[in-house]
Amino acid sequence: WPFGFHGTGMPIVACAKKLLEETSKYGNPPTFPLDDQNNLSSEPSTNESRFTGNRGKKAPSSKKQWSILEEMGCEDIAAFTKPEHWLEVFPRKAIGDLKSFGCRIDFRRSFITTDLNPFYDSFIKWQFNILKREGHIFYGRRFTIFSPKDDQPCQDHDRSVGEGVAVQEYTIIKMEVCDARKLSEVPGDLLAEKKIFLAAATLRPETMYGQTNCWVSLDILYQAYEV
Known part of the structure; x- marks a missing residue:
């Protein structure tokens, strides 16, 4: 059988950027602060899963990328700041591992994805x-x-x-301002014969029936939009 090395996507780029x-x-080579020597964090630095309810997820590791590559026995670690270098090194390591497993693979027909392989790249473009x-x-x-950060x-x-972390759906509740004249920061001509609504986002819209008050923050700059 042939074998394809999947290099498409962002994980390799993310690791290269982290190392950079x-x-x-x-x-x-980097000299990490003493408080970073214990590279494995017992708690996530940010609670990214707090909106998903998925408590079984493994906490993200704060282990340094340099340390990971060093433990793997990689040489010239600074070269891994370029994503292309990963695709030059790890396919060779993968071939060695697959051979040690005794896999029946015809490596003469192996290939790598991405535009680093012009033949594969041309085939994918033709297909799509x-x-x-x-x-x-x-x-x-x-x-x-x-x-x-990556603009994509x-x-x-x-x-x-x-x-x-998944996309989180919110429900927008329109709450009409009973006496818009009390909004002293809004020019009077903008309020003439117009209804003013405060838009509140909630994860539990069914609880709005029992709501008795709505709080606004003095530290947040609110903006008005005419729809």
Whole structure:
């Protein structure tokens, strides 16, 4: 059988960026602070799963990327700040492991994904162009988690931390302001013959029937929108 090495996605890029941040902050080779020597954290630094109710998720590890590669016996660790280097090193390691397992693989026919392999890249482009031309695939819309740092959607296994966090659906409750004239910060002409609503987001809309008050924060800048 042939064998394909899957290098597509963000996990490799996330690890490379994490290593680059470590070397930029702590030097090359890095000298980590004493309080970071115990690289494994017993508690997650941020509670990413608090909205999902999934308590069985493993807490994210704060282990340094440099330490992980060092324990794996990797050489020239600083070179791993480039994602392409991962794809040069680990397929060779994988081949060695697969051979030690006794797997019957024809490695002459092995290949790697991404545009680092122009033959594979051309095949995928050809395939998707035909499918799109025939009307089998199209662009759509869906809710997703977006990474501002990478400027693209960031799915579950693509994240260095926060695995298991899903899109959270809120219900917006429109609460009409009974006496809008008391909103002293809003110019009077904006209130003329218009209804003013406060929009509150909630995870439990069924509890709104028993609500007796609504709180606003003095530390938050609220904005008004005309719909």
